[in-house]
Amino acid sequence: MPFLGQDWRSPGQSWVKTEEGWKKYSDEKNNNVAELKSYCKSEEFYKENIFLAMNYDVAAKKRKKDLLNNNTKIPYFHRDKWIYVHKGSTKERHGYCTLGEAFNRLDFSSAIMDSRRFNYVVRLLELIAKSQLTSLSGVAQKNYMNILEKVVQKVLEDQQNIRAIKDLLQTLYVSLCSLVQDMGKSVLVGNINIWVHRMENILHWQQQLNNIQITRPTSKGLTLTDLPMCLQLNIMQRLSDGRDLVSLGQVCPGLNVLSEDRLLWKKLCHYHFTDRQIRKRLIMSDKGHLDWKKMYFKLSRCYPRKEQYSDTLQFCTHCHILFWKDTNHPCTANNTEGCCIPVSPQGFINLFKY
Known part of the structure; x- marks a missing residue:
């Protein structure tokens, strides 16, 4: 017996999208057609504006993203010992x-x-x-x-x-x-x-x-210059960088005299460099003595200093x-x-x- 119903291959009902949702398309409701067309046009116009805005701001967004990734302070450390x-x-x-x-x-x-x-x-x-x-x-x-x-x-x-x-x-x-x-x-x-x-x-x-401007402490007490000269010299011997000795000697005339001590610079040279390195870079002063201070800075430019x-x-x-x-x-x-x-x-x- 043949099938007498509607052909299953025929197109279905027409549906259109409105502001209230999807509705069936009807020829009788002509008043809704204009509204649907206007709505579709406004939707297309909105999409075009979004597309243009995205193309216009893509470079700016990329720069902001780069800076955001760079400024992220999330430590990725496992914090293992x-x-x-x-x-x-x-x-x-x-x-x-x-x-x-x-x-x-x-x-x-x-x-x-x-x-x-x-x-x-x-x-x-x-x-x-x-x-x-x-x-x-x-x-x-x-x-x-x-x-x-x-x-x-x-x-x-x-x-x-x-x-x-x-x-x-x-x-x-x-x-x-x-x-x-x-x-x-x-x-x-x-x-x-x-x-x-x-x-x-x-x-x-x-x-x-x-x-940076280093400020002196407000509390009044003993300072380095108040100590005896033997203790000041003993403290200077604990410094391992010759630049620190030069900076310390610029504080006051008393410390400047101690920072020019030949024995102090001699110990500093022997601490950082070997005897063979020292013999290759001998420098004599005007008085006929070894200028250990100049030798230290010359050796520092030629050889690595001892790290501690x-x-x-x-x-x-x-x-x-x-x-x-x-x-x-x-x-x-x-x-x-x-x-x-x-x-x-x-x-x-x-x-x-x-």
Whole structure:
């Protein structure tokens, strides 16, 4: 028996979209047609305006997004006290540990707040700025700039270690100028606008450090000049940087006389340099004596000075774990202390050179 109903292939009912929702299209309701057409036209006009506005603001939105990503201060640190340094794939671990990964996971953000570790972290930041910026991942570079900002803020608050931070910022700025301008923008991970913004921040930090005015404490008490001369000289012998001695000698005439002591500069030369290095750079004064002060600054330009830190990272030769000195790492050796060796800032970087 044939099917006598409406053909199932015929088109269905017509529906149109109105402000009140979807309605059936009816020829009898001609008054609604004009409203529907006007509504469709207004909707098309609205879409065109949105499309033009999006095209007009796309560049501005991209710049804002770059600055927002750069200004995000979310620390991606795991805040671990130790990290396993593996240079090859094993059954337990695949891949290898990179410098950026170690920089992210080790707690450098808290280390800068410790006066014992401050100079260590600053020296490490300086070495990374000289030659290792291109080896850091995008997250590690962001963490680097966040830690650097915390270092600058700490110096501005405490008014200490100003010279070291100035040298660090100058080294970083020179390296970035070389990487961005001379070698091209592709060598650095991230958008070029972000790095330009970071360079502007570095210039701003340098200006803030130059405007620091150290104020004397209001409390009245003994000062360095009130101590006996033998104690003043003993304190000067504890300084390991010749520039600090020169700055101290500019305070008053009495300290200036003590800062020119030949024995003081002689001990400083023998502390930083070997006898062979000293014999190659002998300088005689007008009186026929060795000018130890001039020799120190000449030796400093030719050879690296001895570095000494109150607290450093430790490396366990038994389990290949890098950790801070005051923390316990999961070591299976019987004599844990005998397996641990201190790691200098340069030694930290050398661990991740393959």
